[in-house]
Amino acid sequence: MATASNPMPIPAKTTQSELSQSVESALEDLEMKYTSPPDDIEPGIMFLSSSPPKGACVKKLRTIILSHHDVSELGDMNMVAQTLKNARDLDLSHNQLADWSEVVGLLRVLPKLNSLSLSFNPLNSEIGTKFNDFQHDLERLELNGVVLSEEALNTILKAFPRLKVLQHCLVPIEHHINPSVSSCNLESEKENNSSSAHPLRDLTLQHCQVSSWEKVLKFASKFENLQFLDLSNNQIIQIQPVDDRLQKLKILCLKACPLYGWESFEALADFPVLEDLRVTDVPFLDEFNCDLKNNLLIPRIPNLKLLNGSEITPHYREGCERSFIRFYQTHDVKPKIYNRLVALHGNVEQLVFVDFTPKDTVTTKLRCPETNRRYTVKHKLHITVSQFLAAISKATDIPMNLLKVLHVTPQYPTRPPDELRASNLFFDTLKVEDDDEFHVFTKIVAPKRARTTSKSGI
Known part of the structure; x- marks a missing residue:
């Protein structure tokens, strides 16, 4: 670490520009951010306090934010361990970290860390052997904007066996999916995934250039305990009926996806415990006014309890289902759920339209x-x-x-x-x-x- 008490050794050939760049370590930025005295105090003003010095307070911090600091290295790991021993959440996003060895070294000296953000760092897409024989109890990892190979991502998942939340947005994930898997090999693939299933619970894949729902299932099937899946701003047009994958999925976000046709939403009823759906900014749905959209969408997914953040009460669901029956009574082709709703509510009568619009x-x-x-x-x-x-x-x-x-x-x-x-x-x-x-x-x-x-x- 480059501090006054323990200066960083400088090679003999280090130039002045290299010297100015060599001080960009996480510890130095931490010291500048959390321990340097404020420079906007007017002369003659003195603050008296019985609180411990700032340097001592840093060691008690549980959340450390060092984003946008151009950090390229972490510094002396012993000092890191001593300074951040109580840290539980660490944000190193938008920096210049490129070597995974720095990340492994950091995690080795911070075994109690729960959350780590490495988003938008130029980390190598290949990890190699840097994570060999290494595991950590990290629960939340953010890798937005970090391009990884399929092997590197699998290595990371093995290194964090208790990982619950993974954010991997703004990167293409097509190369993580094996397109050559045929239907005859699907069962063997499921067995392999179930035998090595990861306990990941929340997965966010926004802006990942995904266009196929089947590829989403193949990528997410390695996480059989997945409960939250965010696919916002991808190019998914159609959702096909699912098999027994993602049986524990409770929350699905498809914001700004160009989904088309009611068949895609009917397929979501195959998720047995799906109760929260977020489908704002979907062009197909935006063609309907709010009431009609809810009346035609909610009955198609019987287990749904939340739509775009709004609670679906039993009374409101019943009203939507009755409106659904009235809407399709005069249609020759009726949705699959129609007969079940008629058996539940009967053939409800059409409502008389009364115009309460004030006359002009x-x-x-x-x-x-x-x-x-x-x-x-x-x-x-x-x-x-x-x-x-x-x-x-x-x-x-x-x-x-x-x-x-x-x-x-x-x-x-x-x-x-x-x-x-x-x-x-x-x-x-x-x-x-x-x-x-x-x-x-x-x-x-x-x-x-x-x-x-x-x-x-x-």
Whole structure:
């Protein structure tokens, strides 16, 4: 390790540029990040504390993050073991680690480490003998952006027999799958996989350029205990019915996969314990509105309890299944699940469609007994009463100050007429319905009395 107390030996031919690069070790970055004093303290300010020094606090940290630090080596392993002895989660992603020997050396001195991220490091695709006779109880490993050969991946899985979570995204995995396996050799392949099955529980393969569902099954079949599988942003178009592989799968994520046809989703019913499905941003499903999509998808997978993070209650499932029956009652070709749902719920009746959309226009009758005129008027409801009266005044040539309009409801003969008065209220507040009538009259204005003045004689 390159520290003040134990300087890193520098070869005689080391240039100044090489010297500046040789200090990029994990320990040095750890010291700079967690023990260096802050450089933004104003002069004259002093902090007094009874807490232990920063260097002592580092040794108690359980989560260490050293991502984006250009780390190319880890430094003195004895110092690593001493400094990170309590670490359980270590993030070394987005660095410059290339040699797997550094990784093995790190894990040897940190036997209690639970989680390790090596994502986006230029690690060699071949491991060779570096993991020979080595095992570790690591439970979570992130290798996103790290290209590995099939042999290297198998070596890693053997080195971590208790690994539960593996992330291996943004790398092609086609070379991990043997395309030449024929159907006659499938049973022997299953026996080999089951005899050496890995206890992996969660597998994430986002952006891995996978286009075949069968290849997914072949790759994932080595993990017979798999419960979570994330295949987001792959090119899977169709899902075929499965056999006895992935029988423990509970959560499946197919976000942004170009799946097409209901047959693919019906095939998911073959997973006996699948209860959580995530299929957002799937173009085929996005053609339907939310309610119709749920009504057509949920009944096809009987064990489903969560769809895109939303709980499917028994009451909601029953409603979806009844809507499913109604939807396909008039179709000649019915899905496989249709008869089972009819046996469960019966032939439900079609619902009567009632349109509760608020009206924006109304058709009324305008009568002017004085001129014996009648009009049928279709007008908007969002106009004001004053605007409506002004239009009547113009149509009947009755001045506004002499206009009297009564709102009559023939369908409710016992309701007395209402006189309309100019206001800024919108017309829909009058609760006007189709076929209502407006009777127009001229107000009778009493003539003004002539002013008489008495003249008294002088």
